[in-house]
Amino acid sequence: MSQEEDSLTKNVRLRLGFADQLREVTVTTPKDEPRPWDADSALTVVGQPTPRVEGSLKASGAAVYTHDVRLPGMLYAAILRSPHACATLEHLDVAAALAQPGVVAAVPLAKVGDRLRFAGHDVAALAARSRDEARAALSAIAVRYRPEPFVVDTLEAMQPGAPQVHAAAVSERRTEGDEPGEASGGAARGNVRLGPSQSKGDHKKGLRQAKVTHSATYTTQVHTHSALETHSLVVRWEDPRRMTVWCSTQGIFSVRDEMAEIFGLKPADVRVITEHLGGGFGAKFGASAPGSRLGYAAGELARRAGAPVSLCLDRREEQLCTGNRPDSIQQVTLGAGADGALTAIHVVAHGSGGIATGAGVGRSAFGVYSRCPNIKVESHDVFTNAGPSTAFRAPGHPQGAFAIELAIDELAQKMGRDPLALRLAHVEHAVRRYQLELGRERFQWAARRAEAEARRARGARIRHGVGVACSIWGDYGRAKAAVVTVSVGRDGAIFVRNGAQDLGTGIRTVLGQVVAEVLGRPLAEVTVLIGDSELGPSVGSGGSQTTSSVAPAARNAAEMVRAQLAELAARLLDRPISELSWGTDGSARAGRRSLPFRELCQKIEGEAVVASATRPKTYGAHPMRYPGGDNYQIAGVQFAAVELDTWTGELRAAEILAIHECGRTHNPLTARSQVQGGVLLGVSYALMEARVIDRRFGQVLNPNLESYKIAGARDLPAIDVVFCEVHTGANSTGAVGIGEPATIPTAASIACAALHAIGRPVRSLPITPDRVLAALAGQDGA
Amino acid sequence: MTGATKLTRRGLLRGFGAAPVIASCAGPSSGEAAAEAVSPADPLIDAVAIGPGLAPLDLRLNGAARTVEAAPQATLLALLRDQLAITGTKEVCDRGACGACNVLIDGEVRSACMTLAHDVAGREVTTVEGLATSGAPSPLQRAFVELDALQCGYCTSGMLISCSALLSRARGPLSRAQIQGAIAGNLCRCGCYEQVIAATLSAAGERSAL
Known part of the structure; x- marks a missing residue:
């Protein structure tokens, strides 16, 4: 280490690890970094189950979402969308719409000659004094389409001679919701665009060495985000160079940048506000939806009308144009030696994100069973004339986990091995091994497997099945991206400010807890202000990185404020600062003298003590090697028990044990809710949800919430959430992400449990009664 | 139908039984048969013709x-x-x-x-x-917050309404199944059903302890 670097860093000894596997580790941090919280840190606010601070606003109806913004003179926008799966726009004239009652402005969103590539593509937008008037006036827009051949089925689109969805090369569009990594290369063959592959060893050699092989095709469906609040924004021009945007977004700053770019403004002249948002799940980055230029439409209508414009998609538009989880067709080949050791994993995946890229299958096959020496995972995009995909809670992973985990179970079945034992033999990650062993006991794996097999053997009508699957995700906490400001006023008021948005995960509460912890004050005395670009730079809420990027920055800022207060106290108490300590009630102490927090605050010179801070890059301390990736790999496992009615084919998720970690769990109450939500999303994906698209007409048949089935209260399994706290020493609070890992293994574990109950695999999601009955009737794969 | 026609969505939705539909479509001058077919206390039937404006x-x-x-x-x-x-x-x-x-x-x-x-x-x-009483949240609203029966909060007001109605109509101790039934029509995408059930049970417990 150079002398210069040395002067900027320091070494600290921390106790890191998990459960009974804790050890002393030396960690190198920047010199001004507080000592990271480790296993020995006794915290009193962080780590306590804490109701979310905005809870009463949400439970009283007072919380303001973008849909609720009401401004004087505000107009309502509506968008005309192409009804054709593929068409060329031959004529478009919005002028006639301007004569309709209440209409104030209209703008084309497509040009004559444009190819409109899916049913739902933007054509034109208008703004009127009421929503009814806006929607009614859409029919006055003069438009003519020339329908063209199209393809909406992924397999059909892969055939030579299929209608070509894109004439030119398509570059990959990534958002903060995507897992960081390389964008795919993009060479295209017909509608197939070659994606990146993950590779180690020589999978061909591994397959040649194998004594047992298993090869099968697994398919998954298109899954829509279906956030309850549809994509929406309200734009108000303050003057010709400045605008305020209220937006239902996971990324306030990506909205700011997009609006600035569209309208040629300075980013600093675009203010974005997201006080609350009604879910996003990855689809709400940027001002626009993946399949609709909402930012341009609302901003341009507002500019032309000289009035604020509210653009809130209706449910149908939300289901058609705002993103989805791509489908997949995965050819999985596994090889194992006579001793049962995996010699090769090979996955070739094709998937369609409609007109968009992004149909990879994650890192489960590559990163989880890392003792397998030869692995190759190839994933390719297939373009179809359907609404574009976008990041959806753990992009690629649930579909990838489903295929590899079910294939592992089928291989185990073929070899007569216990699928959990087979997994343990190939998992290197110490935390994941611990979780698998913990789950084996807690879920009574052996006894339940035996009971289920006995039922199957005696031909019981109601059968049981038990399965297990793993998740892998990275610690993507970002350095220097979030700047948090903490202030303590002369009246003792504590404020925390940052431009993050609360997706529903509870980041407001976590920020308050961290600052309350450092200052030794009750959470109720801390006011957290977020949801506004003017509150300081922050990260988008995607990739499970919000808490790990923002909470350490909050701690660092609070520590700086405390240091300033300590200096003041030392002066007041007339003692050297080295003698000063900070009481758990926020009082400053030196020797036998102490100064209560309020009294100290009254002596602040000026209005307040203020400090802003960010966090450095992950120190990356423990464990030093992360099987499956370069940065810390977050481990999680889920065990599923299913109940099967062999007469009706109905398969129910009865119980899920979800064992996860998010480094130091900052708020167990909200973290638990988040894991339960991830599990339920996975149950819904496994058993119910599927976007249905008509092949002959290219229309989505269920762009709604009554025939697109999402899990309700009666579909809820018993969910047992266990946090296995890991002290990683990664950052000053020890936070790592949880949002995505929680939903990755659910569908996979249910599919494995279904195999156990039926005796044969259902290799297609969702596992609906018809597929179950076909499997029961002896059709492999259904 | 005459100029005095009145047609309500509710009247139509009540079912396709002839009498209520005829009754709800009937003007003031139509015969007594229609008048007998409906409850005279129903305010919808007594309404005057409305529209097309405000x-x-x-x-x-x-x-x-x-x-x-x-x-x-x-x-x-x-x-x-x-x-x-x-x-x-x-x-x-x-x-x-x-x-x-x-x-x-x-x-x-x-x-x-x-x-x-x-x-x-x-x-x-x-x-x-x-749902609040002179600014004070109801026990159910408090339980929703304390037990974290909300994440993004967008389903919350509908959930609260369904569960409040259940609490006011239910006699005796509540079961999970009753609550699942009461919120069977309330979708939550964040996955808060378990906490909604727990919060409603908690509010019911608080009530019965009074």
């Missing part, structure tokens, strides 16, 4: 008497959210599939998106904003 209606909203003007085709949801700017009630599907816009009409749970504004004339409408 027409006034009286209702009680969250305990206060209100006179508002609404177009005949306006839904109760549009009246609340767009016209009165009372936005606690959310629009999610706009077709009765998700429960996010649930309100109480004379104490019964109804989808505001499937109810015409003029159908609540003379009735008592309670939205999530009306």
Whole structure:
């Protein structure tokens, strides 16, 4: 280490690890970094189950979402969308719409000659004094389409001679919701665009060495985000160079940048506000939806009308144009030696994100069973004339986990091995091994497997099945991206400010807890202000990185404020600062003298003590090697028990044990809710949800919430959430992400449990009664 | 049908039994048969013809008497959210599939998106904003917060309405199945059902302990 670097860093000894596997580790941090919280840190606010601070606003109806913004003179926008799966726009004239009652402005969103590539593509937008008037006036827009051949089925689109969805090369569009990594290369063959592959060893050699092989095709469906609040924004021009945007977004700053770019403004002249948002799940980055230029439409209508414009998609538009989880067709080949050791994993995946890229299958096959020496995972995009995909809670992973985990179970079945034992033999990650062993006991794996097999053997009508699957995700906490400001006023008021948005995960509460912890004050005395670009730079809420990027920055800022207060106290108490300590009630102490927090605050010179801070890059301390990736790999496992009615084919998720970690769990109450939500999303994906698209007409048949089935209260399994706290020493609070890992293994574990109950695999999601009955009737794969 | 025709969405939705439909379509001058077919106490049937423009209606909203003007085709949801700017009630599907816009009409749970504004004339409408008593949240609202029965919060007002109605109509101790039934029409995408059930059980327990 150079002398210069040395002067900027320091070494600290921390106790890191998990459960009974804790050890002393030396960690190198920047010199001004507080000592990271480790296993020995006794915290009193962080780590306590804490109701979310905005809870009463949400439970009283007072919380303001973008849909609720009401401004004087505000107009309502509506968008005309192409009804054709593929068409060329031959004529478009919005002028006639301007004569309709209440209409104030209209703008084309497509040009004559444009190819409109899916049913739902933007054509034109208008703004009127009421929503009814806006929607009614859409029919006055003069438009003519020339329908063209199209393809909406992924397999059909892969055939030579299929209608070509894109004439030119398509570059990959990534958002903060995507897992960081390389964008795919993009060479295209017909509608197939070659994606990146993950590779180690020589999978061909591994397959040649194998004594047992298993090869099968697994398919998954298109899954829509279906956030309850549809994509929406309200734009108000303050003057010709400045605008305020209220937006239902996971990324306030990506909205700011997009609006600035569209309208040629300075980013600093675009203010974005997201006080609350009604879910996003990855689809709400940027001002626009993946399949609709909402930012341009609302901003341009507002500019032309000289009035604020509210653009809130209706449910149908939300289901058609705002993103989805791509489908997949995965050819999985596994090889194992006579001793049962995996010699090769090979996955070739094709998937369609409609007109968009992004149909990879994650890192489960590559990163989880890392003792397998030869692995190759190839994933390719297939373009179809359907609404574009976008990041959806753990992009690629649930579909990838489903295929590899079910294939592992089928291989185990073929070899007569216990699928959990087979997994343990190939998992290197110490935390994941611990979780698998913990789950084996807690879920009574052996006894339940035996009971289920006995039922199957005696031909019981109601059968049981038990399965297990793993998740892998990275610690993507970002350095220097979030700047948090903490202030303590002369009246003792504590404020925390940052431009993050609360997706529903509870980041407001976590920020308050961290600052309350450092200052030794009750959470109720801390006011957290977020949801506004003017509150300081922050990260988008995607990739499970919000808490790990923002909470350490909050701690660092609070520590700086405390240091300033300590200096003041030392002066007041007339003692050297080295003698000063900070009481758990926020009082400053030196020797036998102490100064209560309020009294100290009254002596602040000026209005307040203020400090802003960010966090450095992950120190990356423990464990030093992360099987499956370069940065810390977050481990999680889920065990599923299913109940099967062999007469009706109905398969129910009865119980899920979800064992996860998010480094130091900052708020167990909200973290638990988040894991339960991830599990339920996975149950819904496994058993119910599927976007249905008509092949002959290219229309989505269920762009709604009554025939697109999402899990309700009666579909809820018993969910047992266990946090296995890991002290990683990664950052000053020890936070790592949880949002995505929680939903990755659910569908996979249910599919494995279904195999156990039926005796044969259902290799297609969702596992609906018809597929179950076909499997029961002896059709492999259904 | 004559100029004095009145047609209500509720009258139609009541079913396709001939008598109620005929009755609700009948003008003041039609025969006694129609008058006998309906309950004279039903305020909907006594309404005068409305539209096509705005027409006034009286209702009680969250305990206060209100006179508002609404177009005949306006839904109760549009009246609340767009016209009165009372936005606690959310629009999610706009077709009765998700429960996010649930309100109480004379104490019964109804989808505001499937109810015409003029159908609540003379009735008592309670939205999530009306669940508190002089500013103090109800025990159910408190339990929702304490037990974290909400994440993004967009389904919360509908959930609260469904569970409040269950609490006021249920006799004796509540079961999980009863609560699951009460919220079977309320979709939550964040996955809070377990906590909603726990919060409702907790509020019911608090009530029975009184």
